[in-house]
Amino acid sequence: MQKLLKLFYFVQKDLLSQKKLNSFFVFNLVLGFLGFLLLQVFQVSLDQQTKNKAQEILGGDIVISARRLINEAEVKTIEDKVNLQFQKRAKSTDFFAMIKFGEQSRLVLVRSVGDNYPLYGNLEIKNSDGNNATLIKIMSGEVYVDPELVDQLKITDLKTANLKVGDVDLKLEGVLTSDPSRTFRLGALAPFILISEKDLAATNLVKAGSTVTTSFLYKLNNPAAADSAKTELEKNYLDPSLRFSSALQEEDGGNRVFRYLIDYLGLVSLISIGLCFLCLSYMLNWFFQVQKKTIAIYKILGMPDTTLLKVQVLKNLILSISSFKIALVIILLSLAPLQSLLDNYFKIVIRLTISPMQIFISFLVVVIGPQLIAIPTYLAAMSMNPLILLRQEVSQANLSRRLMIAWVASVALLFWGLAVWQSHSIQTGSVFIFGLLAATVVAWLFISSLRKLTALFVHKFNFELRYAFLSLIRKPGSTDLIFMTMTLSVVVLTLLPHIKKSIVEEVRPEVSSKIPSVFMFDIQMDQKDELIKIVKEKVGQDLDMTPLVRSRILKINDQSYERVEEQGFFKTRESENEARFRNRGVNLTYKANLQDSEELLKGKWFSATPGEMAEISLEEKYAERIGAKIGDVMTFDVQGLEIKGKVASIRRVRWTSFQPNFFITFQPGFLEEAPQVYLSAVNQINQEQVRVLQNAVVDRFANISIINVKQSVEKSLVFIDQMALALQIMATLALVVGFFIFIILINTQVGERINEMNLLQVLGSTQDQLYRIMITQFSLIAFLSLLVGLGLGSLIAYVIMAVMFKLGIYFDYVSMLSLIVVLVSLTFGVLKVSMRPLRNLQPLALLKNEGGLVDGK
Amino acid sequence: MKLLYTILTTTLFSLAVFANPNTTTQSSPKKFIILGDSLTEGYGVAQSAAFPALLQKKVEQDKLNWKIISSGSSGSTSASGLQRIKWIAKSKPDMVLVLLGSNDGLRGLKPEETEKNLNDTVEWAKQNNIEVSLGQLHVPPNYGKDYEKKFSAVYAKVAAKNKIQLAPFLLDKVAGQKDLNLADGIHPNEKGHQIVADNLYPFVKKLISK
Structure with a gap:
């Protein structure tokens, strides 16, 4: 008990003696926690809203x-x-x-x-x-x-x-x-x-x-x-x-939107965890760096290493917990105004909540987790000679190899576990962690190679440039830390806008004039012309007709395609489903051009003049399921007549486009004579026009089914729009959290360099030179982080879009440009503010060693 | 002597062909096309397990020189009948069995409209010297007694008006039986198609054995 009290005494003394530094640390932690908690509130509320919607639809x-x-x-x-x-x-x-x-x-x-x-x-x-x-x-x-x-x-x-x-x-x-x-x-x-x-x-x-x-x-x-x-x-x-x-495992198109949203929200969770870990582990590292002199003094005064370690861990925990409490109170107070903003301004129907369980889990993730990351720093510091600690920079590489491997493995495992838990998917969590690890390795290789390369040429530069580069080269630990943190922040910030854009492109029709109000089907060949006239007369639209030819696939490359039931039953539900899928016949269409909702992935589109055998185009997932590839010959039975087609292309179809889409499309010139019906849609007409058109069509052609989808489509679109807006808010929120990291990084790093600048001034450098040295250093790091981060982020986004979400690839260039503009402005803005102390540098401060934020008299 | 032998053989052969037009000794079989919807297409079962293929097996077992050809198209209504009979007429069928109208019923189309479409199809076939017959169809009981009655009556009316044969209801003893239908409850499974073939074969055999 006495030992514990003594421990608390040391911690209290430590806290009181460095009020300014501790407040700065707490301030930054609060910012980080606020971002994380806000993202969590949004993610969980939106996730719940999406699941509720899916439950309502299924019933x-x-x-x-x-x-x-x-x-x-x-x-x-x-x-x-x-x-x-x-x-x-x-x-x-x-x-x-x-x-x-x-x-x-x-x-x-x-x-x-x-x-x-x-x-x-x-x-x-x-x-x-x-x-x-x-x-x-x-x-x-x-x-x-x-x-x-x-x-x-x-x-x-x-x-x-x-x-x-x-x-x-x-x-x-x-x-x-x-x-x-x-x-x-x-x-x-x-x-x-x-x-x-x-x-x-x-x-x-x-x-x-x-x-x-x-x-x-x-x-x-x-x-x-x-x-x-x-x-x-x-x-x-x-x-x-x-x-x-x-509710969420339905195969039909309606749930596709929900699945995208849930997956995206899982990704947002991962990103918020990733950002939080980055921010907090950096903060802890930095906090340690600026306290190393205090630690050295304790060591010199004879404090045992274990006590020193306990004091440091306990102090960090107290500060982290206090910051978390402050952030939590701010969040709880903000929920009501935020809810009102969402309801009245954004018109998004989600209920913002935060449950005790969520708070507890967030606490574990953001308060306890980062402490683990800081373990090597603690251990290295404790085992070091106090004199080394008094130097400018502390190396963290003094851990034994076995301990280092154990630490890396446990942190990786912890982060992977969190990623899987947050994304509810082993695949998503693993891809994300693997992507981040790969990005870390690439970023590290890049910066260390660049450091070595620059060292060869640095003597050719003028003084300011040379000094700026040398100070980056001479402090590899600090340079790598800031570069990697900035790069990884840019990587995760790049992911969300790209993926959001792909999801929105997938679920939202790009041309509002193509949103259907009524669908018509079972239009016979001899009814086509008259129907076109009726639609033109009643609602003034030119009708596009999509032919539908019914057929069965008999063979793929001379291999029988259909499945025959054996011995009166199928062995499994899957084999039964597969047989029914293959035996149920297929709808074919023919057309000369790709439509807006389609994208060619492999092969080439149809030749202008038909050859001896028809060219066909298959939808990618369908081709995968039936095992067909480019060059395969498929034999169809078109109502008694065999027709062969060669697979010329594989295409992606946006099934949520509200347009008639088909798995198999024929080159024109082969099916025109076959019995066929037509499908058509009339877009963007009002309820009264729908009524007039329905009556006119039914009176003239009783067989044509004319389905009013106006209300249900509009309802779906409102939901999609709301979700798109919510995704945008989430992405923006994540960006803001990322910006905090930039601010914290630059602020703390500039603070660290104030002493050095003071020394340069004493040695005769002008204020302008000092500014230029600092701006060169930070612009270089920020520019390189942006470059590498945007590249790596876009690459990971590509993998996620193509492999995991199986979406069309759309890069959000506008958001990327905005990201560059904001991050560059932010870098210069923060630099300007944090370099203010340069104006009033006093040589005496050097003797007192009062650089930056360390308290002292 | 040789000439006499040739004449005699040829005459006897011709008489034999006249006596039994369906004999297997004929080289090219006659065509019997079934013009229908998903039931004829064999929706959900392999083509070889659908009732037209099973009818073909029965025809072969009875050594009748006919080829049963399926021309089924899922979702098609009686409105497609005229267009589709024109398509199959190109292959010069000897007989056509029209099995259209189920989708008219399932979509609640007016029975008068179905009747008109079936009449147009049958009349065109007759005008083009295609021997045609019609298959009786019903709607499930959930469509209501009135509609069920009016719809079922259409087939007898069309058959009588055009003086053609009316095949019995092909889904007799199959409709509504869980074990004989696919999970959708509408389309027969392999066992169901076997019963459909059994239901239809006596009628088909009678037609092609004439």
């Missing part, structure tokens, strides 16, 4: 569904077998039916639901009195419908309307205005109606032979376990008619 954390009836007993067996732990369960039964209102009849998608529906999100309605409300529970005898159905069934008075659904009459209680489960991907063939499960039997529509989809939706006790529960269910149930879905 639960996990869903068991089948295109048939599932009864209670069957679902109970499934739940028991995998021990599914859930808070609530809801059931829905979906089927198409013709409903009637008076003499009008219409195809609708009926959804009958139980009491707990929906488990996530709210169903918003406009009731028969015209008031907006949230639908809490659907009662027996009630029906709620999509707004367009009111028009289509010519319902004039909502209050008295009854709809006949099968054998039962249901009272129209309201119009659905918002349904969280309805997204663009569900742009349905028919309007939607909602009825109570209690009325399902009375409709008499669901019986043997009916085509229904039954879904059991679950709100799990632990929503994070949804993916593992899904895997467990798939492992235990080979019945191909049962489908298991979890």
Whole structure:
């Protein structure tokens, strides 16, 4: 106890004797922690928001569904077998039916639901009195419908309307205005109606032979376990008619956006950790450097090394914890104004929160973690001769090799573990850590080679330049530290804007005029011309028609492509899925040019004149799945006629482009005569025009399906825009944290050099010369860090975009230019401020050794 | 003597061909094309496991000199019938079985429209001397009794109007059976296609054995 009190006494004395230095240290730590915590708050809140949205769309954390009836007993067996732990369960039964209102009849998608529906999100309605409300529970005898159905069934008075659904009459209680489960991907063939499960039997529509989809939706006790529960269910149930879905593991396009966001947020977490580690480990190193004289004095006075080590660690911990507390209080006080800013100015629907667990984990990451990084510095200092400590610079290379390896391995392991934990992916975390390690090695090789190279030529420079270079060469430890920290900061700052740009390019249509309002399909060849006229007349648009030719792949290079079921069953769910994938036929199209949503990756686009065999272009992931490559010959059965095609190119398709996209595209000149239908879209028309067009098309061509996607597409785009803005905020926030590092670096390094400058002044250098020496040194380091950092960052961003995210490559040049401008301005600005003491240098200070920030009288 | 032998052999051979037009001794088989949608295409099963290929096996077992050709296109409605029969007419079929309309029903199209499209297709075939027949189809019960009744009646009307043969419902004993359909609950699996072939073969055999 007495020993502990003594330890605290030393720490207290130490803290009080260096108030100015400690305050400066705390100030910088607070800045670093503020950035980290703010990034954490955003990342976690956005991550939660994205997951909530995915849950709302799926309707639960996990869903068991089948295109048939599932009864209670069957679902109970499934739940028991995998021990599914859930808070609530809801059931829905979906089927198409013709409903009637008076003499009008219409195809609708009926959804009958139980009491707990929906488990996530709210169903918003406009009731028969015209008031907006949230639908809490659907009662027996009630029906709620999509707004367009009111028009289509010519319902004039909502209050008295009854709809006949099968054998039962249901009272129209309201119009659905918002349904969280309805997204663009569900742009349905028919309007939607909602009825109570209690009325399902009375409709008499669901019986043997009916085509229904039954879904059991679950709100799990632990929503994070949804993916593992899904895997467990798939492992235990080979019945191909049962489908298991979890909110974030859906294969369809709608979830692609969520997956990108989650992956991006994981990356932001990594970057915030990376920046924080860089900043804090630099700060600890620097803090130690400026305290080395105090340590030397303690050593000379006879303080044992172990006590000295304890005092240093304890002091650093006290300062770090205090800084963390200050940052936390500032964050907690800022949450409400920030939330208001997001709600009112940015219009982003996310709830900013910070949980106790998050605070605890952040504490471990940012307070405890960096102490580990500083261990070699502590140990080296303790084992050194006090006289060495009194020199300008302390080498950190005096650790035994075994200890050094153990330290590097443990830090790498710790950081890797954190990276995997934050990104929720071994692959993402590992690639990130590997990328940073590789960047560190490259940066170190670069700066050490440059140092050696410069040493050969430095004597040719004039005094100021020579001095600036020599001071970088003579202090390799300090030069490497500042260069590597700046370079790595630039690397991580470069990643986010590039990746953000690629994600936004992937999910957001680049031309607003190509955002569809209605889709049309099943357009026959002989209906094409007249339909074009109708669209031109009603909404003034020229219609683009995309041909669709149905076919089957028979062979790839004379190898049979289809899979035949053997012995009456497939061995695994995967083999069954693979067989169904291969056997289900393919849609072909033909066209002369690539469209905006496509990018050629390999091979060449079609020749202008067709040869003997058709050239074909395959989408990259499809080509990978079927195992086709450039030069392969594929044989198709186009409705009884065999056609061969040679793979001439592989292309990337942006599936979220809202344009008709195909896996296989033929060169023009081969499929024109084949039976085909056309798809088309009318873009950017208002709701009234949609109504007029729908009526005109349906009146003339009953077979053409014309689907109104205006509302769902617009809703999706609002979400995408909000997310894009949130990503921008996150990227900007990370930039600001990175700028802190630059400020801290320059500030501390200039502080370290004040004594040296004072000495130069005593020896006869002018103030201007001193400024020029300092500016040369720092401009050189900043310029080289920017150069190497931007190059390495762009390279890592390329790998992440192409390999991990599998996105099109888009570099954000504007952000890079802004980054250069801001970092250069920042470097000069901070230099200017931190070099102020140069104006009032007093030779006496040299004798007192009062350079920079060290307290003294 | 040699000439007499030649005449006699040729005459006897010709008589034999007339007596049984389907005999395997003929070198080029006649073409029986099934013009349909995903059911005919064999959506989700290998082409060799789809009912047209299974019908072909039965035809071969019975040593009938006919080739069953599948011309199925997933998602197609009766509106595509006319365009597609013109396409297959180029291969000079001897008989065509029209199995279109399921997607009309599933999309809730007006039965009158389906009837018109099927009539146009059948009439064009007849005008172009293609022997044509039609397959009965139904919609699932969830579409409601009224619609189901009107839709089912279309086929008998078209067959009667054009005086053509009407094949029995091909999904009889298959529709709605979990074990006989794919996970989508609509398309037959391999076992289901076997039953479809069994359902249709007596009708097809009768047609081609005429």
